[in-house]
Structure formats: C-alpha cells, structure tokens
Amino acid sequence: MQTFVNALLGFFIxxxxxxxxxxxxxxxxxxxxxxxxxxLPYPFVYDGNEQFDQVETEIRTILPSIIQESYSSAPLxxxxxxxASTPKLIDGTSAQGSGVLGPQTHDGLPTCFxxxxxGTTVYCDDRELDAVPPLPKKTTYFYSRYNRIRKISRNDFxxxxxxxxxxxxxxxxxxxxxxxxxxxxxxxxxVLCDNRIRQLPELPPTLTFxxxxxxxxxxxxxxxxxxxxxxxxxxxxxxxxxxxxxxxPLPENLQALHLQNNNIQEMHEDTFCKMRDxxxxxxxxxxxxxxxxxxxxxxxxYAYMCLPHLPVGNLI
Numbered sequence: 001m002q003t004f005v006n007a008l009l010g011f012f013i014x015x016x017x018x019x020x021x022x023x024x025x026x027x028x029x030x031x032x033x034x035x036x037x038x039x040l041p042y043p044f045v046y047d048g049n050e051q052f053d054q055v056e057t058e059i060r061t062i063l064p065s066i067i068q069e070s071y072s073s074a075p076l077x078x079x080x081x082x083x084a085s086t087p088k089l090i091d092g093t094s095a096q097g098s099g100v101l102g103p104q105t106h107d108g109l110p111t112c113f114x115x116x117x118x119g120t121t122v123y124c125d126d127r128e129l130d131a132v133p134p135l136p137k138k139t140t141y142f143y144s145r146y147n148r149i150r151k152i153s154r155n156d157f158x159x160x161x162x163x164x165x166x167x168x169x170x171x172x173x174x175x176x177x178x179x180x181x182x183x184x185x186x187x188x189x190x191v192l193c194d195n196r197i198r199q200l201p202e203l204p205p206t207l208t209f210x211x212x213x214x215x216x217x218x219x220x221x222x223x224x225x226x227x228x229x230x231x232x233x234x235x236x237x238x239x240x241x242x243x244x245x246x247x248x249p250l251p252e253n254l255q256a257l258h259l260q261n262n263n264i265q266e267m268h269e270d271t272f273c274k275m276r277d278x279x280x281x282x283x284x285x286x287x288x289x290x291x292x293x294x295x296x297x298x299x300x301x302y303a304y305m306c307l308p309h310l311p312v313g314n315l316i
Contacts, residue, residue, distance in 0.1 A: 111135060120162065132156040135163075145169040152176040152201075157184055165189040176201045193237070200226060208232050213239040213258070222247045238262070239289075246271055255284050260312075261292035266300075273306035282306045289313070 111117070111133045115124035120140035124133060129147040140162050149171040157163060163184050173195040181187060182202040189209040197215040200222050207230050215221070218241065226247060227233060233251045236258070243262040248271065250257065272288075274280045290297065290313035297304075298315045 135160060138162055141165045143167045144171070147171050149173055150175070152180045154179050156180060161185055163187055165191075167191040168195070170194040173197055178202050188232075197221070199223075203227075203230060205229050206232060209235045211235075211237040212241070213237050215241050217241040217243060219244050225249065227251055239292075250285075252282075253284050256287035257285065258287075258289040259293065260289045264290065264293040264295050267295060267297070267303050269300055269302045271300075271303050273303060275302075278305070280306050281308075283308055 111122065111124070114127055114129075114133065115122055117123075117136070120136075120138050122135055122139050122142050124142075124144040124147065126146040127144075129144060129149055131149055132144065132152065135142060135157070137159060139160055141164060145167055146169070149168060150173060152168075152173060152175070154177040157166070157180060161184070164186050165188065166181070167189075169191055170193075173192065174197065176192075176197060176199070178201045180201055181190060182204055184204055185206065187204050187206055190203070190207060191209075191211045192215065193211045193213040195215050197212060198217065198221050200212065200217065203210070203226065210233065217238070221241065222238075222243075227236065228249050228251070230251050231253060233254055235256045236250075236254060237256075238247070239258050240261045243259065243264060246259065246264060246267065250272070269275050272282060272285065286308050288307070288309075288311035290311045293313060295314065296316065297311060297313045304310055
C-alpha cells in the first residue's frame with residue numbers, strides 16, 4: 001500500500017513539472033546586477049501610457065539633426081552659435097550680404113571681408129562705399145578710390161597712428177571735418193583729387209605730398225597760411241579748383257607746385273622770392289605749373305629771379 005501511495009505522488013509531481021512553461025535563460029548584465037530597479041539609468045515604467053510617451057521621447061532625441069529641424073520649431077544650438085560667430089554689418093546684415101560697413105571695431109576682419117588687406121595696406125577701391133570703413137589699427141596705407149563717400153568725419157581715422165597715406169580719389173566728398181587728418185602723427189601723403197571739396201581741413205605738419213586737384217576750393221577754400229608750417233611738404237597739386245590766387249606762404253622745401261587750369265590773374269614779386277634780399281636763391285622749387293590761368297608771367301619778371309627755372313605758363 002505504501003508503494004502505491006509513493007508511485008501516485010511521484011506521478012503528480014512529474015505532471016506538474018511537465019505542465020510548467022518553458023522560459024529562456026536570463027543573462028544578467030554584471031554592471032547592473034546588484035543595482036536596485038529604481039536606480040537604473042533607464043528605469044522601466046509599467047504603466048502603458050507612460051511607457052509609450054517615454055519611448056517616443058527617447059526616439060525623438062536620437063534623430064539626426066537634419067530630421068529634428070522638421071519636428072522642432074526651436075532653433076538648434078549649432079545654428080545659434082553660427083549666427084553669433086558671423087560678423088554683422090552696421091545695418092544688421094551679414095558680411096557676405098549686400099551691406100557696406102563692418103561693425104565699429106578695429107580688429108580688421110569686417111573691413112577685410114569687403115576690401116583687400118595685404119599686410120598693413122587696405123584696398124577698398126570701387127566697392128560702392130558711402131563712408132570710410134573701420135580700419136585695422138595697424139593700417140599704414142589706405143586706398144578707397146572710385147567709391148561714393150560724401151563726408152569725412154572726425155573719427156574716421158582716429159587712433160590710426162601708423163597711417164602714412166590716404167587716397168580717396170574720385171569720390172563725392174564735399175565735407176571734411178577740420179580735425180579729420182590733423183591728429184595723424186605719421187601721415188605723409190594725402191590724395192583727395194576729383195571730389196567736391198569746398199574747404200580744406202587742418203593739415204598735419206608731417207605731410208610731404210598733397211593732391212587736391214579737381215575740387216571746388218575757389219576763393220575761400222584754402223585758409224590763410226594753410227601750408228606755412230608744413231616744413232616737410234615737397235609736392236603740392238591744386239589744379240582745376242577755380243583758385244584766383246596762389247596760397248602763401250609756401251613751405252621752403254617745396255619742390256613742385258601745380259596750379260594749372262585755375263583762375264589766377266596776378267602774381268606778386270615776393271610770391272616765390274624775397275624782394276629785399278637779392279642774394280636769396282630758392283633751389284628746391286624746380287617745378288611750377290601755371291598754364292591754363294589768365295595770367296601774363298612777363299609782367300612780373302622779378303618774381304622768378306630766385307628760382308632755378310621759370311614757371312610754365314603764358315608769357316604773352
């Protein structure tokens with residue numbers, strides 16, 4: 001009887017084991033084996049809706065940035081950084097757009113996008129500029145010819161202590177602040193020809209070359225004794241300005257004076273020489289042009305006695 005009971009009990013045990021479901025072997029990740037469920041980096045959520053929302057969120061965050069643009073209305077961080085690093089012009093446009101001037105800095109980058117910078121020389125010729133652009137502080141030579149600049153302001157060249165040459169040929173300049181050039185300690189050459197200038201500003205004593213030809217200086221455009229203290233001046237060109245007089249006194253070291261095509265009608269005997277000193281010789285002034293003026297040079301023969309050469313002009 002005991003044997004029968006044991007056999008019946010063994011049958012029930014085998015039947016229970018056979019009916020149990022077969023499961024796959026579970027492999028535990030050793031890194032998180034002893035970690036509580038709530039402390040896992042990606043905890044499971046058993047609520048159906050919450051689990052769906054989280055899975056959707058995770059999928060969105062791993063999409064490529066190009067696809068994200070179509071799903072998210074907020075701008076990407078990378079785009080914001082790119083916009084911040086792009087130099088802006090004064091009118092708010094990009095330096096690669098249609099703007100003209102760069103921001104008011106002296107690091108050189110904005111102007112050099114618009115112009116050509118070679119070493120310490122800045123070329124801004126024929127760029128349709130309507131004002132002087134901000135220049136690098138170490139600029140030595142500046143060319144901005146064939147543009148639309150109308151005015152030279154007081155601070156256009158401020159703190160440019162290395163600037164030696166300014167060439168603004170063929171613009172529309174009609175107004176220049178009186179201190180625009182005076183504070184440049186090394187300025188040697190100033191070229192303002194073919195503009196609409198009616199009044200010369202204060203000039204620094206370091207100038208050796210001045211060309212203000214083809215402007216509108218007329219009778220009052222050059223202040224009295226404007227060139228007196230320019231002891232380094234060698235070349236002075238004031239052609240085609242409707243001048244009616246020779247601006248005096250002229251620097252002693254002047255070598256070339258071009259005044260052709262004006263309205264000069266008379267000359268004094270002390271214009272170039274000294275009336276009371278017949279031994280005075282002005283050897284430096286070798287090139288004087290007065291042709292194209294309604295003046296008869298033969299009427300003032302003593303005015304040229306100290307010169308190495310006679311002026312070019314009408315002798316009849």
